[in-house]
Amino acid sequence: MKIALIGNGAIAKLVTQFCATHANLTIVGALGLASDTVSVGQHSLVYTIADLLAFKPDMVVECAGHAAVKECAGPVLAAGLDFVIVSTGSLADAALWDSVQAAAAKSTGRVKLVAGALPGVDALSAGKLAGLTKVTLRSAKPPKAWKGTPAEKTHDLDAITTRTVIFSGNARKAALTFPKNANVAATAALAGLGFEATTVELVADPGVTQNVHHLEAEGAFGSLSLKINANPSPDNPKTSHMAALSIMRLLENEATAIVI
Ligand SMILES: NC(=O)c1ccc[n+]([C@@H]2O[C@H](COP(=O)([O-])OP(=O)(O)OC[C@H]3O[C@@H](n4cnc5c(N)ncnc54)[C@H](O)[C@@H]3O)[C@@H](O)[C@H]2O)c1
Incomplete structure (x- = not known):
């Protein structure tokens, strides 16, 4: 090919x-x-x-x-x-x-x-066929990893010492407000409930060193909870x-x- x-x-x-x-x-x-x-x-x-x-x-x-x-x-x-x-x-x-x-x-x-970098796309999109009722994605990164994003305007990233939610809203707003961090939220939305009905929380967490994506979904299939602690790419620390x-x-x- x-x-x-x-x-x-x-x-x-x-x-x-x-x-x-x-x-x-x-x-x-x-x-x-x-x-x-x-x-x-x-x-x-x-x-x-x-x-x-x-x-x-x-x-x-x-x-x-x-x-x-x-x-x-x-x-x-x-x-x-x-x-x-x-x-x-x-x-x-x-x-x-x-x-x-x-x-x-x-x-x-x-x-x-x-x-x-999103875990469980297979399960999410299969679950969708029987009907999903709730999809939530929580993406956590070290506070300094949010530098250069709109979080800098709303939070003093250098002063964060505990797990802090820097954004909560739907996947559309998450992706459009944080375009450099939009891919995982958008993939969750596209595989599951769509951009409006998918809830996204972006978190600055001094307790993590990797990008941590936690996907939770509920529906007729049951429920799932999947977390990935994603290592960075060898040549680009911003890319899992x-x-x-x-x-x-x-x-x-x-x-x-x-x-x-
Ligand atoms: N789906 C996911 O989970 C996920 C995760 C990480 C990155 N990504 C996406 O992958 C992309 C690439 O990641 P990377 O780490 O290889 O980035 P990178 O910065 O190392 O490389 C990007 C390359 O694309 C080129 N480029 C940029 N804009 C271009 C354009 N308009 N036309 C042609 N070439 C262009 C750059 O010059 C560079 O060579 C990221 O921008 C991001 O959108 C997706």
């Missing part, structure tokens, strides 16, 4: 290394920004989506950020290709989500949203290693006879 990447950063590097060990998975090229001058792999870098599609990939994998989803979803789907999205937080923008759904409906390609691993899992499922 020929794969084109969008992005040349931490996730792209891990996915590239993984594909190098799989005979069925070949990275044919990657789309980057002008600042991406050295490829993370043996493949070439290009700077327009048209040049990326000229590699004639079977599938395009976004591992770049919200702007890349907005810029590339239309052309990739218009070319009839599957589009894998890891920056799911971009889809909290209702207009973008509508346009992605419309483009996918007209395309022979499909949009594939990976679980990223799981984000790249979930793309690798998807690619492995695409390339093998038995899917799990």
